[in-house]
Amino acid sequence: MHKIKETIQQSIRLKEDVLHNEALMNITLKSINEIVKSLQNGGKVLFCGNGGSAADAQHLAAELSGRFYKDREPLFAEALHVNSSYMTAVANDYGFDEVYSRMVKAKGRKGDTLVALSTSGSSRNIVKAAKEASKLGMKVISLTGEGGGALKTYSDLLLAIPSTDTPRIQETHILLGHIICQQVEKKLFPNS
Numbered sequence: 001m002h003k004i005k006e007t008i009q010q011s012i013r014l015k016e017d018v019l020h021n022e023a024l025m026n027i028t029l030k031s032i033n034e035i036v037k038s039l040q041n042g043g044k045v046l047f048c049g050n051g052g053s054a055a056d057a058q059h060l061a062a063e064l065s066g067r068f069y070k071d072r073e074p075l076f077a078e079a080l081h082v083n084s085s086y087m088t089a090v091a092n093d094y095g096f097d098e099v100y101s102r103m104v105k106a107k108g109r110k111g112d113t114l115v116a117l118s119t120s121g122s123s124r125n126i127v128k129a130a131k132e133a134s135k136l137g138m139k140v141i142s143l144t145g146e147g148g149g150a151l152k153t154y155s156d157l158l159l160a161i162p163s164t165d166t167p168r169i170q171e172t173h174i175l176l177g178h179i180i181c182q183q184v185e186k187k188l189f190p191n192s
Contacts, residue, residue, distance in 0.1 A: 014161070014168045015175065024159065028176055031141045031157050032183045038113045038139065039188060044076035046108060046138075048100045048129050049117035052170050053143075054081050056177060057117050063181040070185055070192040080104070080129070100129035110137030118142070119169045121149020121160070130154035143176065145169040 018024055035045055045064060047057035057079040064077035080103045081087055090099045104114060114133040118126045121144035130140045131154050142148065142155040146162050161172045 035184050036187045043111040045113045047079045047115045053117035060177040068181045068185045072189040072192040097124045100125050101132040104129045104132045108136045108138050112138045114140045116142045119145045119166045121151040143173045
């Protein structure tokens with residue numbers, strides 16, 4: 001029982017740290033505004049991540065493209081890993097490091113937003129995707145752990161969770177992701 005409660009307490013402590021981190025709160029607000037601007041101008045939001053972060057990418061894309069709280073029009077949001085034939089073909093032919101950057105190059109346009117999730121901030125395929133998005137004139141919002149890793153270099157907005165504990169970082173990513181989706185929906189559909 002003690003270990004269960006301690007894990008919950010660790011998660012609460014990290015969320016309290018985030019709550020009181022004014023810089024991180026400001027970057028979250030800027031991320032919301034950037035995504036709203038992109039979508040208002042006909043852009044799209046592309047998400048990428050590996051493992052649990054891929055699941056979070058897909059989850060958040062669904063919150064925008066489907067609905068969050070409101071019955072409203074769909075938004076163009078997509079997780080880049082959902083085409084398994086593409087992923088396995090590119091991984092086989094070019095290497096796993098290329099799976100996201102090639103898809104960003106195919107789908108991304110200036111004015112779009114890439115949301116890159118990596119707890120370390122240094123997953124090579126995610127960093128390459130962010131680099132490609134930057135070259136195309138897309139905005140890059142990265143959700144990472146402490147320090148931001150290599151993604152820091154290619155991010156317009158960096159949501160670096162102050163932790164090195166992967167599960168706690170991912171729990172906080174989904175919290176901030178939900179906040180972003182909720183506020184994007186609220187700003188784009190104020191009367192729904």
